[in-house]
Amino acid sequence: MTRRALLIGVPGGGINVALAAQRLTPVLRELGFTTIEQRSGDRATRDGILASLDRLTRSCEPGDAVFIHYFGHGGRVRFTDHASEQVFAYVTCTKSVRGGGFEAILDVELSRRLTELDARCGNVTVMFDCCFSAELVRSGEDADVSLSSQRSEAAPDWAKHALMADAEIDLALDSHPRILRVCGASPKREAFAAVRQGRHIGRLTEAFIAAISEAGDRRDHSCWATLGHRLREHVVQALEMEGQWVALAGPVQRRLFSTQVVETPGMISFVPGDAGVGWLRAGWHQGVAVGDRWGIVDPHADDPGAAVVVELEVTSVGRNRADVTVLGEPGTELVAGMPAIVLGLRERMAVGLSEPEAKRMAALVDASPWLRRSDDTPSQRVRVEPGGVWVESAEPFPPAVFATGEPGHARALELLEDRARVAALARAWATQERSDSPLRWRWSLANDPDQPLPETGATLHAGDRIRVDLQLQADAPPFNWFVSVVLIDPAGRPRLLSTRMPEGIELAPGDAEVIGVRHGRCGAQGLELTWPAELRADLGPARLLVLASRRPIELAHIVRPQARDDDDALALQGLAGDTLRDRKPEHTHACTWLFADFHLRRKHRHEP
Numbered sequence: 001m002t003r004r005a006l007l008i009g010v011p012g013g014g015i016n017v018a019l020a021a022q023r024l025t026p027v028l029r030e031l032g033f034t035t036i037e038q039r040s041g042d043r044a045t046r047d048g049i050l051a052s053l054d055r056l057t058r059s060c061e062p063g064d065a066v067f068i069h070y071f072g073h074g075g076r077v078r079f080t081d082h083a084s085e086q087v088f089a090y091v092t093c094t095k096s097v098r099g100g101g102f103e104a105i106l107d108v109e110l111s112r113r114l115t116e117l118d119a120r121c122g123n124v125t126v127m128f129d130c131c132f133s134a135e136l137v138r139s140g141e142d143a144d145v146s147l148s149s150q151r152s153e154a155a156p157d158w159a160k161h162a163l164m165a166d167a168e169i170d171l172a173l174d175s176h177p178r179i180l181r182v183c184g185a186s187p188k189r190e191a192f193a194a195v196r197q198g199r200h201i202g203r204l205t206e207a208f209i210a211a212i213s214e215a216g217d218r219r220d221h222s223c224w225a226t227l228g229h230r231l232r233e234h235v236v237q238a239l240e241m242e243g244q245w246v247a248l249a250g251p252v253q254r255r256l257f258s259t260q261v262v263e264t265p266g267m268i269s270f271v272p273g274d275a276g277v278g279w280l281r282a283g284w285h286q287g288v289a290v291g292d293r294w295g296i297v298d299p300h301a302d303d304p305g306a307a308v309v310v311e312l313e314v315t316s317v318g319r320n321r322a323d324v325t326v327l328g329e330p331g332t333e334l335v336a337g338m339p340a341i342v343l344g345l346r347e348r349m350a351v352g353l354s355e356p357e358a359k360r361m362a363a364l365v366d367a368s369p370w371l372r373r374s375d376d377t378p379s380q381r382v383r384v385e386p387g388g389v390w391v392e393s394a395e396p397f398p399p400a401v402f403a404t405g406e407p408g409h410a411r412a413l414e415l416l417e418d419r420a421r422v423a424a425l426a427r428a429w430a431t432q433e434r435s436d437s438p439l440r441w442r443w444s445l446a447n448d449p450d451q452p453l454p455e456t457g458a459t460l461h462a463g464d465r466i467r468v469d470l471q472l473q474a475d476a477p478p479f480n481w482f483v484s485v486v487l488i489d490p491a492g493r494p495r496l497l498s499t500r501m502p503e504g505i506e507l508a509p510g511d512a513e514v515i516g517v518r519h520g521r522c523g524a525q526g527l528e529l530t531w532p533a534e535l536r537a538d539l540g541p542a543r544l545l546v547l548a549s550r551r552p553i554e555l556a557h558i559v560r561p562q563a564r565d566d567d568d569a570l571a572l573q574g575l576a577g578d579t580l581r582d583r584k585p586e587h588t589h590a591c592t593w594l595f596a597d598f599h600l601r602r603k604h605r606h607e608p
Contacts, residue, residue, distance in 0.1 A: 003033040003065045003257060006056055008049055009040030010072030010092050017041070019199035020071040020129070027209050031219070031257065033067065035059075044072075046093040046103050046158065053113045057120055064121040065257045068114075071202050074130040077104070079155035082163060086518070091130060101156055109162045118178050123259050125224075129184040129202030130191055180224055180250040182208075182231070186482075186506050186552070191244050192235075204246055207234035218300035223262040225252040225556075226299035226339050229269040233337030245552055249500055265305045266557035267339035270296050270312070270324075278312070280322045280340055282554050284432055285547065285591045287424035288322045290314050291346030293369075296330065296338050305341060312340065319591045320551045342557055344369045347427065349420035352378035360406075361389065364413045370420035371413075379423070380416055391415055397492045398537030411534070414560075419492040421558045435590035438476030438509065439483060439548045443468045443596055446516055446526025455596040459539075463604040465526025467516035468497065468544070474510035479590075481507050484547045484555060485515055490540025490600050491532040496559045503552035531602045542600045549591035 005028050009017030021038050028036055039052045053068075060066060073092040090104035118124045155163065184191035184204040193200040211230045215222050228248040235244050253261045272278040282288050294312040301307035310330035316323045326334070351365050352375045361382050365371045383390040388401040389412045400415060402408035442452040446465040453466075460466075468485050482504025485497040497515055498505050505513050516527040529542075547553055 001063045001065065002035060002061065003031070004035040004056060004060065005033045005067040005069070006052055007036065007038045008044055008070045010044045010094055011041060012073055012092060015072070015193065016199040017071050019196060019201045020205050023201060023209060024069060024205065027212055028067065042094055044094045045096050046105060047096065049093055049105060057113065057117045060117065060121040062121060065123045066117060066121055066125070067257060068126045070127070071129045071205060074128065075151065077151040079159060080152060081154045091128065102151065102153065103158070106159065106162050114179055122178065123257070125180045125257055127182040127204065127208070129204040178251060180252065180254060181248065183247045184244065186245040186247050186501065189243060189245055192239060203235045203238055203244060204231065207231045210234055215300055219256065221300045221302055223253055223255050223264065224248060225264050225267060226304060227256065228252060229267065229339050230299065230337035233269060233271065237336055247501060247503065249502055262304065265341045266560070267341055268554050268557055270338045270340040271336045272334045276326050278324055278326065278334065280324060281320070282557065283318045283320045283322050284428040285319045285549060286553065286555060287421065287428045287558060288314060288317050289346055289428060290317060292342065293344040294324065294340045295343045296334065296340050299339055304339065311343060320549055342369045345424060348372040349380060349416070349423055350374035350378040351416060352381040354383045358382055358384045360409055361412065364409060368413065368417060370417045380419065382412060396541050398490060398535045398540045400491055400534040401536055402534055415491060415493065418494060418560070422488055422492060422494055425558065429593060434592040437481070437548055437590065437592040438473040439481060440471045440473060441469060441546055441594065443544055453596065458598040459601065460529055460598055461601045461603060461605040462529060462531035464529050465524060466529065467514055467526055469512065469514050470505065470507060471512040472507040472509050476509040478509060479550050481548050481550055482552050483507060484553045486545040486547070486559060488543040488545060489532055490542050491535055494559045496555065497527055503554055504549065529600055531600065538602045539599055542598055544596040546594040550589060
């Protein structure tokens with residue numbers, strides 16, 4: 001196996017990009033990268049960058065690891081003469097002709113090449129340390145790169161060619177399930193650079209180098225899920241604000257530059273305060289309640305979920321954060337970005353068990369932070385019979401049955417815990433009030449977008465494909481909102497549909513986004529509704545849940561990671577966007593939740 005890296009640096013707006021590659025190269029050498037190409041300055045033209053990507057694909061072998069790093073500027077563009085209303089993300093490049101027209105590389109082009117690269121080697125990591133940022137640096141030099149954060153113009157010839165569909169390279173719908181992306185900023189926020197001896201390095205890149213150094217000899221045990229929390233907090237602390245929000249998407253449970261997966265429980269960032277206290281980046285909007293027990297875990301352990309450093313107890317909750325008390329001595333320094341997991345809810349879901357056959361199931365329930373055993377009106381009941389493990393619900397979920405043995409017991413436990421997660425959200429919201437929100441949304445069948453589906457009473461079929469349209473009113477106050485869309489299937493499992501931005505798709509006033517429809521997708525558009533195979537019924541309830549907040553929405557403890565063969569995928573998301581310099585505190589001042597209830601039939605629409 002060979003580890004290969006491509007480091008791209010695009011100057012412009014006074015940025016000197018040489019330092020990023022200079023500092024990254026020795027770090028990558030230590031991490032085992034033996035082939036490192038630099039493409040920067042005058043060599044970072046559109047043709048030059050695309051040629052390097054194509055050459056990288058040709059040279060890769062199955063099992064190789066590839067790291068692509070981009071430092072420069074990003075933006076968004078809407079082509080006025082293109083049939084699609086989609087706004088495309090892009091990264092800038094050095095112009096082939098000084099003073100010429102708009103030149104860039106579109107997300108669709110990058111997506112296709114990254115998809116080809118993944119098909120070749122199966123292990124691709126991409127880091128985009130970029131966005132539009134007029135305040136990033138100031139210089140008297142003439143910028144040869146247009147730094148408009150969002151453009152609206154006719155498509156140049158190169159863009160028309162790039163937007164032509166390629167039937168041989170199909171892009172998935174929302175977030176590529178096998179390509180790890182680390183983006184320097186959410187789509188509507190700035191990414192910043194530090195000035196070091198007259199040269200520049202992106203804050204994300206500097207945070208990555210620092211985090212690798214902190215991990216030391218244990219870095220090979222780290223996974224992106226744990227490292228990502230530390231990267232984000234590194235940047236927040238360096239800037240002393242949250243205006244830059246580092247975003248990770250894709251297979252974050254992988255170890256660094258590896259396809260090996262670490263089975264981690266859902267983790268939320270912990271931020272220490274004064275001695276013995278701190279806070280979590282999740283509040284009642286994400287189902288956290290006073291009295292819940294959490295634990296800080298060792299981010300570099302082989303099994304982070306089993307390596308609790310110290311326990312925490314929630315003492316108060318806000319909309320998007322929870323204050324905690326540290327219980328005992330941690331034995332190690334607590335730093336911002338250490339991951340925290342749920343150890344035990346104050347109010348766990350009651351599960352009734354049949355005896356004596358359910359001894360194994362009883363042990364699993366007793367060890368769960370989400371469940372407790374009780375025969376006093378339990379909301380869930382488990383029967384273990386020779387023919388299978390049955391899960392029955394007092395709620396309107398159809399009965400589910402799993403195979404006997406360890407795998408069946410484990411799957412039954414997962415289902416029970418998923419239902420408990422959804423119940424925790426419902427309990428938290430029951431005592432709170434929604435904020436007024438400028439968000440407008442609708443959902444429809446992908447092949448009939450002009451006919452919105454109702455918020456109650458619809459009946460759909462397995463195999464139907466849906467889209468979700470989101471829009472923030474143009475006359476709304478000048479605040480951005482983050483929006484996450486979750487599908488709760490007839491079994492009661494929550495599934496994140498907005499996977500391209502796990503902490504929420506960011507919308508500015510007047511913005512519109514569509515989930516489930518993407519330019520460049522040759523296959524069927526729309527997110528497919530599937531019937532859970534374990535259910536013993538022909539019809540079941542489902543819910544489409546929309547969460548919106550003026551701060552990012554961390555849901556890793558509520559929604560399990562997507563299956564890696566999920567088709568909700570697009571390889572690139574959120575390079576940069578409209579600037580929003582946000583120096584506000586971490587508390588959000590507004591959040592809401594909306595939903596559509598419907599029924600799903602097991603049979604496909606045209607099945608007799």
